Amino acid sequence: MPSYENKVAIVIGGSAGVGRATVDALRNRGYAVGVVARGRMRLDELERIGVATYSADAGDSAQLDAAADHLVNRLGRPSVWVNCAMATSFSAFKDTPAADFERIIRTTLMGQVNGTRAALRHMIRGNIVNIGSGLAYRSVPLQSAYCAAKHAINGFTSSVRSELIAEDSPIHLSLIQLPAMNTPQFDWDSSRLAQQPQPAPPVYTPQVAADAVLRAIDTNARELFVGNSVLKLVFGQFLIPNYLDNRMSRDGISGQKSDRPAPGVQTGNLFEPVDYPTSASGSYGDRASDSGVIVDADRARKGVFFGLPLLALAAGVAAGLAGSRAARNRRLPPKNTRAAIPRRFGGDDYRGS
Numbered sequence: 386m387p388s389y390e391n392k393v394a395i396v397i398g399g400s401a402g403v404g405r406a407t408v409d410a411l412r413n414r415g416y417a418v419g420v421v422a423r424g425r426m427r428l429d430e431l432e433r434i435g436v437a438t439y440s441a442d443a444g445d446s447a448q449l450d451a452a453a454d455h456l457v458n459r460l461g462r463p464s465v466w467v468n469c470a471m472a473t474s475f476s477a478f479k480d481t482p483a484a485d486f487e488r489i490i491r492t493t494l495m496g497q498v499n500g501t502r503a504a505l506r507h508m509i510r511g512n513i514v515n516i517g518s519g520l521a522y523r524s525v526p527l528q529s530a531y532c533a534a535k536h537a538i539n540g541f542t543s544s545v546r547s548e549l550i551a552e553d554s555p556i557h558l559s560l561i562q563l564p565a566m567n568t569p570q571f572d573w574d575s576s577r578l579a580q581q582p583q584p585a586p587p588v589y590t591p592q593v594a595a596d597a598v599l600r601a602i603d604t605n606a607r608e609l610f611v612g613n614s615v616l617k618l619v620f621g622q623f624l625i626p627n628y629l630d631n632r633m634s635r636d637g638i639s640g641q642k643s644d645r646p647a648p649g650v651q652t653g654n655l656f657e658p659v660d661y662p663t664s665a666s667g668s669y670g671d672r673a674s675d676s677g678v679i680v681d682a683d684r685a686r687k688g689v690f691f692g693l694p695l696l697a698l699a700a701g702v703a704a705g706l707a708g709s710r711a712a713r714n715r716r717l718p719p720k721n722t723r724a725a726i727p728r729r730f731g732g733d734d735y736r737g738s
Contacts, residue, residue: 392416393463395456397443397500398470399436400427402568403516406591406665407467407598408436414599416465419456421449424658431663443470443496444488453503464511465602466504470496471516472655473531474575475582475641485575486530488655493534498541501558510555512602515542516594517562519615523622523629525585525637527578546607559601562619562682563594564612567666567673575653583643583669587614590673591665597679608682616680620689 394411398404399420408431411418419437422428428438437459439452457463472492474485497515504513521539524532539560546558565584568591576582589612597611610616621629653659666673 391461393419393460394465394467395419395421395453395460395463395504396467396469397421397449397496398468400424400431400438400663401661402469402471402570402665402667403563403566403591403594404467404469405663406595407469409665410592410595410599411465412436417460419460419463421452421456422470422658424661426658426660427663442492443468443499444491446495446499446502449496449499449503450506453507457507462507462509463504464508465514466500466508466512467514467516467598468497468500468504469516470500471531471570472574473528473570474577474653474655475527476575476577477527478529480577481530485655489530490534490537493531494537494541497538501541501545505556508556512557512559512605514559514561514598514601516598517542517560519562519564519610519612519618521562522615523618523626523633525633525641527638527641557605559606560608561594561597561601562608562610562615563597564589564614564677566591566594567669569661569664569667571667571669573654573659573661574651575655576647576651578642578647580642581645581647582641583645584667584672585637585640586672587612588669588673589677590670590675592675593677593679595665600679604681606681610678610680610682610685612677616678616685619682619685 392415394416396404396408396411396418399408399418400422404420404422408418408420417437419439420428420431421439421441421443423440423442425440428440431438437456439455441448441452443449470492472489474481474489476485501513501515515538517538518535520528520532521535524536542558542560549556549558565586565588567584567588571582571584574582593611597609600606601609610619
């Protein structure tokens with residue numbers, strides 16, 4: 386087995402989308418990369434460019450453990466582990482079969498749970514990065530299972546992080562909250578919409594997510610917010626959740642529907658992988674920005690919650706000064722009438738106060 390000092394990274398769900406962009410970013414940094422995914426066609430493409438692969442369902446703990454054992458034996462112990470397997474369905478909850486809902490939870494939540502467990506079994510030190518979403522703070526309609534899974538990932542990650550801190554572990558656990566990304570998911574996901582699903586704007590390229598993964602590795606960040614839209618979702622949900630409930634009932638539905646007609650109910654890749662090239666990007670590249678803010682979530686919270694009282698204080702002081710000035714002006718007679726005031730009432734000797 387290669388020594389630990391080798392730069393080794395394992396990416397769960399790395400054959401397309403955010404995972405695929407992360408594979409490229411890590412390889413550019415000199416990491417030997419192993420990928421776990423279901424689709425054999427995409428894994429074969431990755432093997433041809435020098436990526437170690439193993440076909441497994443991330444939602445199945447036994448399969449993922451076998452994949453981890455294989456890749457560690459082939460590459461060595463990883464110092465970086467990224468969990469980003471996901472699945473979703475664009476469908477109203479009442480129309481979503483129980484089997485579909487459970488499958489999304491199994492892949493999106495349990496894929497990260499199983500991945501984190503396997504990572505802790507093999508890693509000595511380094512970074513585990515879990516991929517979250519702005520929808521972990523503010524849910525949208527038509528993706529109830531996916532939003533539930535992303536909310537659960539927040540709780541799971543925080544719990545395990547505290548355990549690692551208690552053990553004084555040299556393994557850092559990061560969580561990255563992503564905005565809408567132009568990934569292949571909108572081309573292959575399950576859907577019951579009359580239109581083809583689309584990423585709700587603003588949309589970013591998967592490379593922005595990969596940059597955030599590298600930032601988490603470099604800084605051992607607890608949590609990162611990516612894109613202005615995530616900041617709006619997080620702090621908007623804290624301040625005006627009722628407004629967002631109503632806003633999402635309108636824009637949250639229409640924003641996920643493209644102008645492309647859909648062929649009817651699509652089962653997508655929920656239960657079987659679909660044939661699709663090993664690509665990071667999907668078919669909405671014309672709308673995607675290749676740059677976006679990446680901010681430390683804890684600093685963002687401090688900036689907002691310490692900044693709001695200061696803004697309120699400044700507004701109060703400004704209002705007070707304006708009120709005092711207005712009151713003073715009300716007491717002062719106009720300058721051009723002062724000469725007509727009799728001297729006994731102030732007249733020409735009036736100085737004001």
